[in-house]
Amino acid sequence: xxxxxxxxxxxxxxxxxxxxxxxxxxxxxxxxxxxxxxxxxxxxxxxxxxxxxxxxxxxxxxxxxxxxxxx
Numbered sequence: 212x213x214x215x216x217x218x219x220x221x222x223x224x225x226x227x228x229x230x231x232x233x234x235x236x237x238x239x240x241x242x243x244x245x246x247x248x249x250x251x252x253x254x255x256x257x258x259x260x261x262x263x264x265x266x267x268x269x270x271x272x273x274x275x276x277x278x279x280x281x282x
Contacts (some may be wrong), residue, residue: 219245232280244279248272 223241226232232241249272257263257271 215249216242216246219249226280236280241280244276248276248279 220238220242223238223245226241227236227238253272254268258265258268263271
């Protein structure tokens with residue numbers, strides 16, 4: 212879990228540094244969204260338990276993260 216958090220923090224730092232997110236978002240808040248959305252349990256619940264296709268999950272992930280981070 213900590214390794215995933217570190218990875219999401221690195222990704223968030225890159226997004227913030229390159230201007231990929233609005234200035235009101237800091238690295239920690241972006242990392243929180245990425246970390247939460249990337250939790251493997253989300254995939255398990257939606258794809259394995261609820262029967263979503265992998266493609267639908269990927270769209271959900273991209274749409275959810277974009278809306279939370281880029282809005």
